[in-house]
Amino acid sequence: xxxxxxxxxxxxxxxxxxxxxxxxxxxxxxxxxxxxxxxxxxxxxxxxxxxxxxxxxxxxxxxxxxxxxxxxxxxxxxxxxxxxxxxxxxxxxxxxxxxxxxxxxxxxxxxxxxxxxxxxxxxxxxxxxxxxxxxxxxxxxxxxxxxxxxxxxxxxxxxxxxxxxxxxxxxxxxxxxxxxxxxxxxxxxxxxxxxxxxxxxxxxxxxxxxxxxxxxxxxxxxxxxxxxxxxxxxxxxxxxxxxxxxxxxxxxxxxxxxxxxxxxxxxxxxxxxxxxxxxxxxxxxxxxxxxxxxxxxxxxxxxxxxxxxxxx
Amino acid sequence: xxxxxxxxxxxxxxxxxxxxxxxxxxxxxxxxxxxxxxxxxxxxxxxxxxxxxxxxxxxxxxxxxxxxxxxxxxxxxxxxxxxxxxxxxxxxxxxxxxxxxxxxxxxxxxxxxxxxxxxxxxxxxxxxxxxxxxxxxxxxxxxxxxxxxxxxxxxxxxxxxxxxxxxxxxxxxxxxxxxxxxxxxxxxxxxxxxxxxxxxxxxxxxxxxxxxxxxxxxxxxxxxxxxxxxxxxxxxxxxxxxxxxxxx
Numbered sequence: 001x002x003x004x005x006x007x008x009x010x011x012x013x014x015x016x017x018x019x020x021x022x023x024x025x026x027x028x029x030x031x032x033x034x035x036x037x038x039x040x041x042x043x044x045x046x047x048x049x050x051x052x053x054x055x056x057x058x059x060x061x062x063x064x065x066x067x068x069x070x071x072x073x074x075x076x077x078x079x080x081x082x083x084x085x086x087x088x089x090x091x092x093x094x095x096x097x098x099x100x101x102x103x104x105x106x107x108x109x110x111x112x113x114x115x116x117x118x119x120x121x122x123x124x125x126x127x128x129x130x131x132x133x134x135x136x137x138x139x140x141x142x143x144x145x146x147x148x149x150x151x152x153x154x155x156x157x158x159x160x161x162x163x164x165x166x167x168x169x170x171x172x173x174x175x176x177x178x179x180x181x182x183x184x185x186x187x188x189x190x191x192x193x194x195x196x197x198x199x200x201x202x203x204x205x206x207x208x209x210x211x212x213x214x215x216x217x218x219x220x221x222x223x224x225x226x227x228x229x230x231x232x233x234x235x236x237x238x239x240x241x242x243x244x245x246x247x248x249x250x251x252x253x254x255x256x257x258x259x260x261x262x263x264x265x266x267x268x269x270x271x272x273x274x275x276x277x278x279x280x281x282x283x284x285x286x287x288x289x290x291x292x293x294x295x296x297x298x299x300x301x302x303x304x305x306x307x308x309x310x311x312x
Numbered sequence: 313x314x315x316x317x318x319x320x321x322x323x324x325x326x327x328x329x330x331x332x333x334x335x336x337x338x339x340x341x342x343x344x345x346x347x348x349x350x351x352x353x354x355x356x357x358x359x360x361x362x363x364x365x366x367x368x369x370x371x372x373x374x375x376x377x378x379x380x381x382x383x384x385x386x387x388x389x390x391x392x393x394x395x396x397x398x399x400x401x402x403x404x405x406x407x408x409x410x411x412x413x414x415x416x417x418x419x420x421x422x423x424x425x426x427x428x429x430x431x432x433x434x435x436x437x438x439x440x441x442x443x444x445x446x447x448x449x450x451x452x453x454x455x456x457x458x459x460x461x462x463x464x465x466x467x468x469x470x471x472x473x474x475x476x477x478x479x480x481x482x483x484x485x486x487x488x489x490x491x492x493x494x495x496x497x498x499x500x501x502x503x504x505x506x507x508x509x510x511x512x513x514x515x516x517x518x519x520x521x522x523x524x525x526x527x528x529x530x531x532x533x534x535x536x537x538x539x540x541x542x543x544x545x546x547x548x549x550x551x552x553x554x555x556x557x558x559x560x
Contacts (some may be wrong), residue, residue, distance in 0.1 A: 061400040064559045082558065083318070086402050093396040099388070101335035102328070110331065113324035142335060158397070168400070172519045
């Protein structure tokens with residue numbers, strides 16, 4: 001098994017990618033992405049569809065050549081020496097499926113063997129991965145007969161069993177039920193405790209919050225935000241959200257307390273704890289029903305990305 | 313590591329591909345159907361051409377293996393994205409290409425063995441003819457597997473690929489003298505078809521078996537064309553696998 005020598009798992013500098021197609025306009029998928037993370041970190045890339053997350057992941061995992069920029073994995077140049085990077089990484093591709101005419105047990109075992117694991121190790125790791133991903137009962141059924149969630153779990157099990165030093169997971173929990181998602185989270189946490197590094201993309205913001213130690217918000221090929229989920233939430237002007245039913249028509253009354261967002265007939269006010277009483281007083285005076293809750297990462301994400309869209 | 317080629321893990325990937333195909337045993341069995349059906353027609357309509365047709369069926373079966381490479385490589389790339397799982401791993405792109413190509417060869421060889429038995433019963437071959445047959449079949453596999461793999465990387469949709477598979481099969485397997493003897497073609501066409509890998513292979517085996525007469529020049533032309541095509545194309549297949557392991 002290859003072991004990395006660098007403590008920096010990944011470093012990307014000004015990575016750009018422009019897709020050109022005959023007759024069509026050039027599409028700038030990445031416009032200068034720079035980021036870095038250390039060995040053992042769990043990092044999430046968040047962004048809307050088409051923001052550039054998968055493009056970055058594919059470049060970092062040696063599957064796509066960037067238009068310009070530099071990217072290193074454990075000190076090895078991804079563009080110049082992909083053969084040195086590949087033993088150190090494993091990828092769950094977006095919408096990837098296991099071989100339909102292999103069983104999950106065969107799928108995981110065969111992949112480990114193709115990666116060079118000895119038979120005994122491959123067998124032991126296969127059983128462990130199937131157990132962790134809750135696939136033991138269907139381990140000997142052809143994947144074609146499995147549900148969508150079971151197929152996805154088989155893909156995740158295949159990659160997790162490698163215990164590669166750096167794992168790229170492109171929407172790994174898509175289609176999984178809440179229990180299966182948590183099983184994946186637990187395995188990822190355990191792998192990073194052992195020293196593996198995880199870079200994942202996800203549209204589930206609760207997942208990003210629960211799982212990642214740091215996150216990057218990507219929009220139109222640029223990084224808009226880097227930091228913890230808490231920091232993202234603090235950036236939007238408050239840590240509490242007041243939901244006011246039928247408050248949409250009273251937006252101006254609440255504007256001085258913080259950021260206001262009207263959605264349907266409801267109004268959301270993002271504010272600080274010390275101003276909650278004032279907000280509730282105004283709501284009661286206007287005979288409006290209001291509830292208080294913490295700001296979610298989803299609201300932070302919508303605000304951060306929405307700000308850019310408004311600017312443009 | 314001649315020419316910088318890396319083969320670590322390719323044996324295991326080959327075994328994976330064989331295992332996948334064996335789970336689809338019905339497809340392997342039906343692999344004999346098309347050439348088998350043609351044999352029935354020839355046995356009824358022109359029994360004196362049966363041995364030529366069996367040799368043609370062997371060459372055609374080997375060419376079909378390449379078309380299975382096309383379908384398999386396209387399917388696991390387009391539908392399953394498994395190429396990304398393997399390309400982002402220590403398995404080299406050349407190991408991936410050869411794994412699929414050889415996996416299809418091993419899995420789909422049994423139908424060809426049935427044809428070999430039929431040939432031996434109908435028209436026992438000399439040792440030389442057997443050696444020529446083995447070499448030619450191997451060359452046709454190398455050509456066809458490479459064409460199949462390269463074509464599989466060119467498109468993003470399975471439905472776009474299907475017509476190309478049918479086109480290649482007809483161009484190389486049905487139209488040229490594979491199932492019928494070279495002698496029925498006008499002289500002017502003989503040199504042209506002898507540079508096609510499938511008809512070159514058929515002509516060489518038929519000549520070695522004494523089923524057809526071709527001149528020394530034609531023998532050299534067919535052998536050179538087939539040998540060079542097999543080596544050059546297979547080398548190109550390895551280059552192409554390495555090039556397309558990363559999109560541009």
